[in-house]
Every structure is written in structure tokens, then in C-alpha cells.
Amino acid sequence: MTGTVTEPEPGAPPADQPPEAVPAPAGATLWAAARQRVLSFPFGLRVVLSLAVFTLVVLPFYRLILGSFQEGGPPERGPLTLQNYRDTFDKSSDIIGNTLEFAIGQTVVPLVIGVLLAWVVTRTDVPWRGVWEFSTIGLYFIPLLAAGTAWSILLGGRNGMLNEIIRAVTPWDGFDVYSMPGMIFVQSLYLVPLVFLVVAASMRNVSPDYEHAARINGASPLSVFFKITLGVSRPALLSAAVLCFIIGLGSMEIPLLFGFPAKEHVFTTDIFHALRVRMPREHGRASATGVVLLAASLVVLIAYLRSIRHSERYVTVSGKGSQESPTRLGRWRWVVFAACCGFFFLTMVLPFIAVVVGSLLPYIGRPDTELLAQSSLENYRQLSDNPILWRSLKNSLTLSLGSGLFVMVFGALVAYCVVRFKGRWSRTIDYGASLPLMVPGVVMATSLLYTYITFTLPGGFSIYGTLWIMAMAYVVYFLPVAVRQMTGPVVQLSADLEHASRISGAGNLATMGRIVLPILRPALLGGLILAFITYMREFTLSVLLFRSGTEVITTVMYSFYNNGRLPFVAAISVGLWVAGMLLMVILRFVLKARISF
Amino acid sequence: MVRPEVTSPVEDQLALRADGLHKKFGAVTALAGVSFSIRTGEFVTLLGPSGCGKSTILRILAGIETPTRGAVAIGGKVVNDTERRILVQPERRDLSMVFQSYAVWPHMSVAANVAFPLRYRKVPRSERRGRVTEALRAVRMEEYVDRFPHQLSGGQQQRVAVARSIVGHPALLLLDEPLSNLDARLREDMRVELKRLHLQLGLTMLYVTHDQSEALAMSDRILVMDHGLVLQEGTPEEVYRSPESLTVARFLGVKNIVAGTVAGGSVVEALGGSLPATLAEPMASGAAVAVAIRPDGFSLAEEGSSRPSISGEIRLAQFLGGAYEHEIDAGGTMVIAQSPQRLGERGDTVDLSIDPEAVIAFPADETVT
Missing domain, CATH: 1.10.3720.10 (MetI-like)
Incomplete structure (x- = not known):
């Protein structure tokens, strides 16, 4: 596919006619133009981002607000009250x-x-x-x-x-x-x-x-x-x-x-x-x-x-x-x-x-x-034998890294849209992505809960009670910060770098993957560490969304606390405290990142 | 493609054909209908002031910008035609471009930068190394192959950008003011280097600049542009010696534009004397004209010379290295004269003769432009 759009149906115009004399069929041209627009990268990227912002931000708030006016509350769809x-x-x-x-x-x-x-x-x-x-x-x-x-x-x-x-x-x-x-x-x-x-x-x-x-x-x-x-x-x-x-x-x-x-x-x-x-x-x-x-x-x-x-x-x-x-x-x-x-x-x-x-x-x-x-060191010894603690640590790390990577790339793409494709559509995506900054964490968690509690993918797979719904909440939670973090670096990225890549033969996606994102890598990495830290300390979203099997480190701490095992919580706190300070030192002195919101 | 593109034998010789390019940015017209073509192996320059639309043309040819109206064919293949709704993406056009900002990717080594286009031109992995070395050798950068851009000077980055643009043997090489960010000496070197590459590799080049000396030195053909239009097209000698308008004369460095009248035949009255001149168009005796006099047309009048001369007082004489530049007050009008020898000291009154070839008279209403 060369990007050339007018490919007349076989047999329609005789091939020996000069091209100027070929009137393209009006319908086909319109269709071709529409197809070209939809397949174009700027359009496609914004469609994908709009859908993501819609599912993660807009739809949950809609479900929450609607459900609050229904008898029994969400997820029941009772009569209005x-x-x-x-x-x-x-x-x-x-x-x-x-x-x-x-x-x-x-x-x-x-x-x-x-x-x-x-x-x-x-x-x-x-x-x-x-x-x-x-x-x-x-x-x-x-x-x-x-x-x-x-x-x-x-x-x-x-x-x-x-x-x-x-x-x-x-x-x-x-x-x-x-x-x-x-x-x-x-x-x-x-x-x-x-x-x-x-x-x-x-x-x-x-x-x-x-x-x-x-x-x-x-x-x-x-x-x-x-x-x-x-x-x-x-x-x-x-x-x-x-x-x-x-x-x-x-x-x-x-x-x-x-x-x-x-x-x-x-x-x-x-x-x-x-x-x-x-x-x-x-x-x-x-x-x-x-x-x-x-x-x-x-x-x-x-x-x-x-x-x-x-x-x-x-x-x-x-x-x-x-x-x-x-x-x-x-x-x-x-x-x-x-x-x-x-x-x-x-x-x-x-x-x-x-x-x-x-x-x-x-x-x-x-x-x-x-x-x-x-x-x-008895508390530490007992904790090291606790399988739930290890499971929660694994969950925390998986969630923090996975959501962190995803949210930074997501944020970078939103920032990229706002900077490169100016206009109302990109700005709307930006507003949507920034909305969670102004929403209390507990509301975000409840909204997501009510939207996806009854949601099942084909094949009976439900994201409710899995790490996926927590990952979604984590992504929404940090998205506004991720966009802010990436906007500066994207603004500084000269469009010529992308043009040079396109002219060298790389398509839009290859340019994204080989030029844009790699150049943004230092900023993405700094943001990833900040996201990681934010997720490791996160409690409000997790405590509302976790189930047995998807505990994270903070919810385990809370359940120890609730059971009066304060020394256990203290031991876990020591670990998190030291890890946090280490990350801070890495961010500041190894990556030399400026921390900002 | 179902239908083969129809090309005549003449068209096969054309590396590029641009037809009626229009471009509007909102209410602003950047291009008001530009058509031109480039033969294979030719070095063509778009010359004009900033904002005249020359860079917009380059971006349209590269596919970074789309024209409001018009068509582009590269190597006989239509890549853009607004009538027929053809728009080939930049990566599918067989060309390359050198940017004013170099656009050398900061996260890749010199070798990776230069090898990048080869990946997409389906050059087998085994050949890539050789091609990269070859391209770097052409710009004398082969020993920097493992460096990263931040370890290179601006001039060296520029060379990497050039190597990257020639490595894929493109049908057309676009250069967007490539020398404007370099200091004066590097600029001279790089200019010679680019011309040498053009001849050595037989590249077809389209060069954009606002610097007339670059354009004159390098080009086979120059297109002088202003306000989104091509004003004049020709060899460097043609546009330099016979500008068709005052604007073109100005771009090509004519600083002396003085008022005068036609005295009959091809003689004009100006600077308090009668000067044989070239009339841009036939004009009646007594018509008001704007006279463009190239600075290099002045020389000291020889005793008893038949050439009519003017006299003036030297106000300032500067030694430029290769020549002297003088500011001369000729009958109340300041003119600039360049000559290999000093014409006199400050305060001297001298008689000067002017080469008729260097004097071109345009109808006076053109001064408005």
C-alpha cells in the first residue's frame, strides 16, 4: 500500500487514457477520502486515546452518578430515586x-x-x-x-x-x-x-x-x-x-x-x-x-x-x-x-x-x-514466612511497574497529541486525561468498581476482583501527572526529527517506536520512578478494589494493623521506608531528574 | 497500481515536476501557483527572502505538508495531486532531505543515524555497513562512526545529516538552508563539499537558501521567489546579469538603486551624468526609471575614455580582503562601488566610469514593490 488512494476498480477506465481525463467516480472518491482520513495516523491515534480516556475516566463517572440515583445503587439498575x-x-x-x-x-x-x-x-x-x-x-x-x-x-x-x-x-x-x-x-x-x-x-x-x-x-x-x-x-x-x-x-x-x-x-x-x-x-x-x-x-x-x-x-x-x-x-x-x-x-x-x-x-x-x-528480629522472621506478604509484594511490584510503564506511554501519547495535532479534539482528550487530578481517589475507585463489577469479556472473563481493575485505577490515578510530566519534553522535541525519519522511509508507527519514544526515554524513566513510588505507597484505591489474591503491600499492612499486629506493620514500614529513600537517591543523583508535578 | 503512470520520454528525464502549487495557511497565502521541474542530475536553487514560500515548497515535495492545490511528480511517479486525491506519504517518496536544524537523532550513534534509511530501503543487512562507511567517507566523517551527536560540533552534525541523506541514493535530495546555522568559514567549506558531492555522486539536488552567494556559486539553475511566486528562473549568470525585475536585482545583491530618466536610446540620466544602460523593457525618452547598478561595475575613468563617467566624493573606503568597497557621494546620491583596487582616499573626488552591462533600468513604478 503506497498511500495512494485512487486505485480505480479494475476495468473501469481504460489504461491508455491520459490520467487527467479520468474522472474518478464521486462515491469512490468520497469513500477513499474517508478511508484515508480514518487510516491516517493523527486520526487513528486520537481515536485510540479518546476511547481509552472514555473507558477509564468518562464512563466510570457516568456510571457512578447514574447509579447513585437508582434504587439500591449501582451496579443494580433499579428505578430512579x-x-x-x-x-x-x-x-x-x-x-x-x-x-x-x-x-x-x-x-x-x-x-x-x-x-x-x-x-x-x-x-x-x-x-x-x-x-x-x-x-x-x-x-x-x-x-x-x-x-x-x-x-x-x-x-x-x-x-x-x-x-x-x-x-x-x-x-x-x-x-x-x-x-x-x-x-x-x-x-x-x-x-x-x-x-x-x-x-x-x-x-x-x-x-x-x-x-x-x-x-x-x-x-x-x-x-x-x-x-x-x-x-x-x-x-x-x-x-x-x-x-x-x-x-x-x-x-x-x-x-x-x-x-x-x-x-x-x-x-x-x-x-x-x-x-x-x-x-x-x-x-x-x-x-x-x-x-x-x-x-x-x-x-x-x-x-x-x-x-x-x-x-x-x-x-x-x-x-x-x-x-x-x-x-x-x-x-x-x-x-x-x-x-x-x-x-x-x-x-x-x-x-x-x-x-x-x-x-x-x-x-x-x-x-x-x-x-x-x-x-x-522475630517479627522479620515471622513475616518472611508469611506467604500472603510475599504474594502482596509480588502484586505490588507487578502492578506498580506495569501500570507505571503503561501510564507513562499513555501520558506521553496524550502530550504528543496536544503538542503536535493542535486543536479542539486533542484539547478535549487532554481535559479528559487531566480530570482525575481533580477527583478524590476514593471516588475514582468506587466509579471503576461500579462500572466493571458486572463487566465480562467474551469468554466469561471478568476483570472485577483481578489485578486488571486495580491496574486501571492506578493508571487513571496517575494519568494527569504523567501527561504533565511528558508535555515539557515533547514540546522540546523538534518536529524535524520525526520528519527526517519519515523521509528516511519509516512510517508513522516506526517513527513513534524508533525515534519519538526512545528520545523521550529519560523523561519516561523519571516519570516511571515517580509513578512507581506513587503506586507502591497507594492505599485508597487498593483497599476498595482488592480481593483475596490481589492484595498489595499496603492492604496487607492495614490488615495487620487492624488485627493489632503493630510490630509487623512497623517491620514492613522499615522496608518500604528504606526502599523509598533508595529510589529517591537514584532519581536525584543517578538519573539527575528534577522532581515536579 | 492498476494503471501505469503515463510518462513521455521527456518526462523520464525529469527528477521532479511541480505543477501549480498553491498553499494557504488560514487566510495567508504561502504559495500562489508555483510550477517548475528539475532534470535528473541537476542542481536547482530556490532563492528568496524568508517567508517567500521556498521552505513550504520543500515540505510539500517531501510530503510533510500538503498543498491546497497542485500536483507533484517525483521520478515520473505522481506523489501528490489534489485533483485526483493522490497523496503519497513521505516514507513512500524516493527522496531525502537535509534540515536546517540537522535533525540528527540524539539517541542514535552516527552509524545508526546513517544506517536508518537503509533499513527502509530494503538494503540487505550485510551491505549496510559498507554503505554507511561509504556515505561517511563522502563527508569525511568515517572516524566518527561510533560517536553520538552530543559529542559532535554543529558542522560535524551537519555532515552526518548529509551522509544520512545520501546513503540511500535517493532520486532527489532536498536541502533546506543547510548552511545557515554554520559559522562563516565552515559554511564556505561545506558549500564546496556539497557541490563536490553533487558532481561526484550525480545527485539531483533542490537547494533552498536566502543567501545569493550560495545560490550563485552552487546552482545549475536558480528560481528567484517572492510572495509565493517564482519571479525569475535561469542560470546563475542569467539571473545575476539580467534580472527581469527590481526585486530580483535586489535579491542578487544590487545595493545601488537610484532614480533616473531615459535620455533616448539606451542611455539614462542618473547620478548627475549620462549612463549607457540596459533597458529592462523598451521605454520612451523622458520616462522615469529606477536604475540598478551592480557595485562591481564601477572603475576609475581613464583619461580620454569614451565611456561617459560620473564624478563623486569618496566618503568611506573599506578593505574586504579580495576587494575594496567604497561609499561614494555622487551628486547627492550615495552609491556603493566595489573594485579590486582602491579608487582613492576618503575625501577624494574621483571620476568613475560604469560598465553598461552593470546598469539596468526598470520602469520607475516598480520601485513600489
């Missing part, structure tokens, strides 16, 4: 308050800490700025479940080790992390890296000259910070806040770990109980709750979009990457340095010590000589 919503709101007046309190709290606290850290690292002369940047980003590589375990060992109720120590040496009772303030505290510490990444990237782009100009015109350092530095970074602050808020609405780890013993229920734990604990399952209520969460994040999203309507106002002339810091802290330098050390100790050192110690003990309690004398 509002009963599900009545159930949700009747029984959950305190849940609404708790959810908002948690989501707002864990937005405000990391925002304050993250902004201050970003400012310290990008804008001041505090010593060891590289260390603070590295260790802050490193927090993202620690599974929230492992961090939660650590704080549970330290401050979990009366038996928390730190609480025991505090009670022994001070008149105070300590701080119970099984409470709303405790939930917000721990969740906030580990959302700081997200805020930090978004805000630091923006602050770095601001020329120090803006700040110099303000100082020269009489502003004090403090008002420079508030009026200029924060002012110019306002869009970044807002988007970090929205990101945190939506994570707060949809994440499961901390509410399940701490909120359950504290009897502080939020929407995510409510969905978990409706779907995985209570009998009979309450699908109507779960779906209606999901839609309520979806609506809440939509409201936030719309408010956000309205507030950044004039964001071109904030387009800044980027500095020439000058190394000098605009703000000299003077005598405050060492105070800020001490604060950074304190944050590092609180988020990295102390919790890590806690999980290491916890993993060696037979139970968690007052850390006196009697208990410490019993420390041994």
Missing part, C-alpha cells in the same frame, strides 16, 4: 463536619509549612538549603501508611511510646494522635512535599529583582515576603491548596488508621465501611457519598478556575537563575536553620526510629528496659 442521598445525609451530619474539618486542616497546615520551606530554600541564605530541599521532597517517597504507623507507635493513645515517656517525666498526659488534631497533624506533615514542589517551582521562577525593587522602594523584608514573594506566587499557592484539599477529601490512610479508634468518621471511611465492612453492602449510600465528594471537589475546582482567570497577570520574567539569595536573614539565620533541623527530625528521623524500634519489639508499650530487652 433520591433515597440514596437521603440515607447519606440522614446518617452523616457529623461526618460532613468531620470531613470539612479534616480537609481544611490538612490544607492549611501543610500550606503554611510548605510555603515557608519553599521560601527558605529558594529565597534565603540559610545553610544546607540543598539538604532541606532533598529531605522535604523525600517525604513524598515515604508511604503515608508507614508514616502513620510510626506516629501510631509514638503517640497512639496511652500506649504510644512517646506518650509513655512524656507521662513518666512530665506532669502532662501526652498527645493522643487518635484524634482529629492528630489526624490533621500527621496527614499535614506528609503533604508538605506536594506544597513545597509546586510553590518552590513558582518562587524559583521569580526574578530576585522583584524583591530588590521592593526593598529599594522602602518595603521591609517581612512585607516583601508577604506582598511580593507570596503575591507573585499566588496562582501556585492556590493550586497547591486545591490539590491538598482534594487529597483530603479522598484519601483513606490516616482517617482509617487514626479516625477509627477516635470514632472520628469522614466520608472516605464511610464509603469504606459501606463497601467493605457493613453487611449487607450499602452500594446506594456509597455511590451517593462518592457523588457528594465529587461535587465538593468540583465546587473547589470551579472557585479555583475563577480565581486564576487572570493568571496572565502573574506571568513573570524569570530570573537568570542567579545563585545569590535575595534575603539575608542575619541573626535569624540560625533560628531558621534550627527550625529546618527540627522539621527534618520530626518528619524523618523520629518516625524512622519509631518504626525500627517498633519492628524489633513483641508489642508496643512503655519503652522500659524490660520491654527493650525483648527486642529481636
Whole structure:
């Protein structure tokens, strides 16, 4: 096939006629033109991507929303009703308050800490700025479940080790992390890296000259910070806040770990109980709750979009990457340095010590000589004999690698479409692929569950209860980040490189496979590591979708936790913690990738 | 193909035929009907300012861009015809292209870059190595075979790009301003090199540039373009010596364009004297003209010479190495004169004679363009 389209039917025009005299039959020409268009690569690629986005994103949300209005909820297709919503709101007046309190709290606290850290690292002369940047980003590589375990060992109720120590040496009772303030505290510490990444990237782009100009015109350092530095970074602050808020609405780890013993229920734990604990399952209520969460994040999203309507106002002339810091802290330098050390100790050192110690003990309690004398590697030995743990580890690795590879290539192709085939269609695909960023994880999992619970492929193969449905959820979850990660590298890819390949004789697919994707390989690899980490620490989607046989490492940790085997969870946490730090080091120092969202 | 393409013996000699190429980008017309052909083994240059549509032509021929209207045949085979809805994809056209940006693939070694087209031209694996070496030798890069592009200078990358484009023995080689990213010395070297390759390998080349010296030095034939149209077509000597319009004269480096009037016959009044000239078209005595005078037409008037001369004051004299360039105030009009010898010192008033061949008069309304 030469790509030549007009191949007249045999015998129709005599061959000896000059070509100009051959009028092509109108129908055939139209058909040929249509066929050419459909078979063309730009068209075909966009059809495939549109279908993928439709099955993974659009269809699930449609099923969830529709099902929430049907009697019995999805996947039943009962008559239309509002009963599900009545159930949700009747029984959950305190849940609404708790959810908002948690989501707002864990937005405000990391925002304050993250902004201050970003400012310290990008804008001041505090010593060891590289260390603070590295260790802050490193927090993202620690599974929230492992961090939660650590704080549970330290401050979990009366038996928390730190609480025991505090009670022994001070008149105070300590701080119970099984409470709303405790939930917000721990969740906030580990959302700081997200805020930090978004805000630091923006602050770095601001020329120090803006700040110099303000100082020269009489502003004090403090008002420079508030009026200029924060002012110019306002869009970044807002988007970090929205990101945190939506994570707060949809994440499961901390509410399940701490909120359950504290009897502080939020929407995510409510969905978990409706779907995985209570009998009979309450699908109507779960779906209606999901839609309520979806609506809440939509409201936030719309408010956000309205507030950044004039964001071109904030387009800044980027500095020439000058190394000098605009703000000299003077005598405050060492105070800020001490604060950074304190944050590092609180988020990295102390919790890590806690999980290491916890993993060696037979139970968690007052850390006196009697208990410490019993420390041994017994927990590790028992775990290494546990077949479910090994199975879950294999599942986790398979899922993380497989979904990671798929999502990065998927994201690269979406980015490629947006950059190369400009236009409304490509933009629509991009919007669809970016949608999950604004959807709480728990809603995503429920939507996929309801869409594919009854879905069977020919041959009776059902993806429900298999690793496939989890892989789908993982892909949807990371897709927006993958697209963002790949857009920059694709923009930098000169179209001439592809043209040269086509002219050399390679077709569209060969050009994709031999030129485009290989050139993007470093970016794909960096993204893959980030996806891998995100998937290894993922809990919210997995805990709703796993079945016996498809456990992942985090769901196994949760079931140990639930059965009161905290030392086991600590031992697994140590492993994940070390692996996360190793990956972080590889990403930063071997691949020299810049980590960003 | 069910129906063989009908070609006449003349057409068999043609490496390329472009018929009535039109291209619109939205409301902007990039090509307003361009037709030309290239004989096998010929070196043809598209010369024109940036935005004149010359690169668009190249991209249409390569199949990267589709024309709004028009037809293209390469080696007698129709690859594009909007009337008959024929569109052959780039990979099915027997041509290659050298890009301004080199477009050497960064993730492949020099050898892999050059071998790439061979894979798709069904060259057996056993022959590929030899062909790659041969192509690299032609551009004097054989010792760099295992390097990667980031280890090469811009000029060396350019040579790799050229090697890649000749390795498959294409019926037609397109070059899109290949020298414009090189520094002055490399550009000279590469220009000679490309011409040598053309002669040595008998390649058919279509070259795009905005640099008239490149076009004049390398081409068998030049097509001067502007605003999406071919203004003039001819050998380098023809377009240089007899530009058919003021625009063409300007592209070919004529910096002196002065106002004058026809004094009868083929003499024009300009620069305060009477100059024998070539009239671009017959014009009546007294008609206003724009006179283009090539800088190399000036020389010092010999005593008692019959050639009419003008006189002027030298304002500036610069030594360019091979020649001197002077700015001369001739009766209030500045002209630029080039000559192998210094015409005089700054401030001198000199009598100059002008070669009639170097003076071409166009109807004055053309100055508008």
C-alpha cells in the first residue's frame, strides 16, 4: 500500500487514457477520502486515546452518578430515586463536619509549612538549603501508611511510646494522635512535599529583582515576603491548596488508621465501611457519598478556575537563575536553620526510629528496659514466612511497574497529541486525561468498581476482583501527572526529527517506536520512578478494589494493623521506608531528574 | 497500481515536476501557483527572502505538508495531486532531505543515524555497513562512526545529516538552508563539499537558501521567489546579469538603486551624468526609471575614455580582503562601488566610469514593490 488512494476498480477506465481525463467516480472518491482520513495516523491515534480516556475516566463517572440515583445503587439498575442521598445525609451530619474539618486542616497546615520551606530554600541564605530541599521532597517517597504507623507507635493513645515517656517525666498526659488534631497533624506533615514542589517551582521562577525593587522602594523584608514573594506566587499557592484539599477529601490512610479508634468518621471511611465492612453492602449510600465528594471537589475546582482567570497577570520574567539569595536573614539565620533541623527530625528521623524500634519489639508499650530487652528480629522472621506478604509484594511490584510503564506511554501519547495535532479534539482528550487530578481517589475507585463489577469479556472473563481493575485505577490515578510530566519534553522535541525519519522511509508507527519514544526515554524513566513510588505507597484505591489474591503491600499492612499486629506493620514500614529513600537517591543523583508535578 | 503512470520520454528525464502549487495557511497565502521541474542530475536553487514560500515548497515535495492545490511528480511517479486525491506519504517518496536544524537523532550513534534509511530501503543487512562507511567517507566523517551527536560540533552534525541523506541514493535530495546555522568559514567549506558531492555522486539536488552567494556559486539553475511566486528562473549568470525585475536585482545583491530618466536610446540620466544602460523593457525618452547598478561595475575613468563617467566624493573606503568597497557621494546620491583596487582616499573626488552591462533600468513604478 503506497498511500495512494485512487486505485480505480479494475476495468473501469481504460489504461491508455491520459490520467487527467479520468474522472474518478464521486462515491469512490468520497469513500477513499474517508478511508484515508480514518487510516491516517493523527486520526487513528486520537481515536485510540479518546476511547481509552472514555473507558477509564468518562464512563466510570457516568456510571457512578447514574447509579447513585437508582434504587439500591449501582451496579443494580433499579428505578430512579433520591433515597440514596437521603440515607447519606440522614446518617452523616457529623461526618460532613468531620470531613470539612479534616480537609481544611490538612490544607492549611501543610500550606503554611510548605510555603515557608519553599521560601527558605529558594529565597534565603540559610545553610544546607540543598539538604532541606532533598529531605522535604523525600517525604513524598515515604508511604503515608508507614508514616502513620510510626506516629501510631509514638503517640497512639496511652500506649504510644512517646506518650509513655512524656507521662513518666512530665506532669502532662501526652498527645493522643487518635484524634482529629492528630489526624490533621500527621496527614499535614506528609503533604508538605506536594506544597513545597509546586510553590518552590513558582518562587524559583521569580526574578530576585522583584524583591530588590521592593526593598529599594522602602518595603521591609517581612512585607516583601508577604506582598511580593507570596503575591507573585499566588496562582501556585492556590493550586497547591486545591490539590491538598482534594487529597483530603479522598484519601483513606490516616482517617482509617487514626479516625477509627477516635470514632472520628469522614466520608472516605464511610464509603469504606459501606463497601467493605457493613453487611449487607450499602452500594446506594456509597455511590451517593462518592457523588457528594465529587461535587465538593468540583465546587473547589470551579472557585479555583475563577480565581486564576487572570493568571496572565502573574506571568513573570524569570530570573537568570542567579545563585545569590535575595534575603539575608542575619541573626535569624540560625533560628531558621534550627527550625529546618527540627522539621527534618520530626518528619524523618523520629518516625524512622519509631518504626525500627517498633519492628524489633513483641508489642508496643512503655519503652522500659524490660520491654527493650525483648527486642529481636522475630517479627522479620515471622513475616518472611508469611506467604500472603510475599504474594502482596509480588502484586505490588507487578502492578506498580506495569501500570507505571503503561501510564507513562499513555501520558506521553496524550502530550504528543496536544503538542503536535493542535486543536479542539486533542484539547478535549487532554481535559479528559487531566480530570482525575481533580477527583478524590476514593471516588475514582468506587466509579471503576461500579462500572466493571458486572463487566465480562467474551469468554466469561471478568476483570472485577483481578489485578486488571486495580491496574486501571492506578493508571487513571496517575494519568494527569504523567501527561504533565511528558508535555515539557515533547514540546522540546523538534518536529524535524520525526520528519527526517519519515523521509528516511519509516512510517508513522516506526517513527513513534524508533525515534519519538526512545528520545523521550529519560523523561519516561523519571516519570516511571515517580509513578512507581506513587503506586507502591497507594492505599485508597487498593483497599476498595482488592480481593483475596490481589492484595498489595499496603492492604496487607492495614490488615495487620487492624488485627493489632503493630510490630509487623512497623517491620514492613522499615522496608518500604528504606526502599523509598533508595529510589529517591537514584532519581536525584543517578538519573539527575528534577522532581515536579 | 492498476494503471501505469503515463510518462513521455521527456518526462523520464525529469527528477521532479511541480505543477501549480498553491498553499494557504488560514487566510495567508504561502504559495500562489508555483510550477517548475528539475532534470535528473541537476542542481536547482530556490532563492528568496524568508517567508517567500521556498521552505513550504520543500515540505510539500517531501510530503510533510500538503498543498491546497497542485500536483507533484517525483521520478515520473505522481506523489501528490489534489485533483485526483493522490497523496503519497513521505516514507513512500524516493527522496531525502537535509534540515536546517540537522535533525540528527540524539539517541542514535552516527552509524545508526546513517544506517536508518537503509533499513527502509530494503538494503540487505550485510551491505549496510559498507554503505554507511561509504556515505561517511563522502563527508569525511568515517572516524566518527561510533560517536553520538552530543559529542559532535554543529558542522560535524551537519555532515552526518548529509551522509544520512545520501546513503540511500535517493532520486532527489532536498536541502533546506543547510548552511545557515554554520559559522562563516565552515559554511564556505561545506558549500564546496556539497557541490563536490553533487558532481561526484550525480545527485539531483533542490537547494533552498536566502543567501545569493550560495545560490550563485552552487546552482545549475536558480528560481528567484517572492510572495509565493517564482519571479525569475535561469542560470546563475542569467539571473545575476539580467534580472527581469527590481526585486530580483535586489535579491542578487544590487545595493545601488537610484532614480533616473531615459535620455533616448539606451542611455539614462542618473547620478548627475549620462549612463549607457540596459533597458529592462523598451521605454520612451523622458520616462522615469529606477536604475540598478551592480557595485562591481564601477572603475576609475581613464583619461580620454569614451565611456561617459560620473564624478563623486569618496566618503568611506573599506578593505574586504579580495576587494575594496567604497561609499561614494555622487551628486547627492550615495552609491556603493566595489573594485579590486582602491579608487582613492576618503575625501577624494574621483571620476568613475560604469560598465553598461552593470546598469539596468526598470520602469520607475516598480520601485513600489
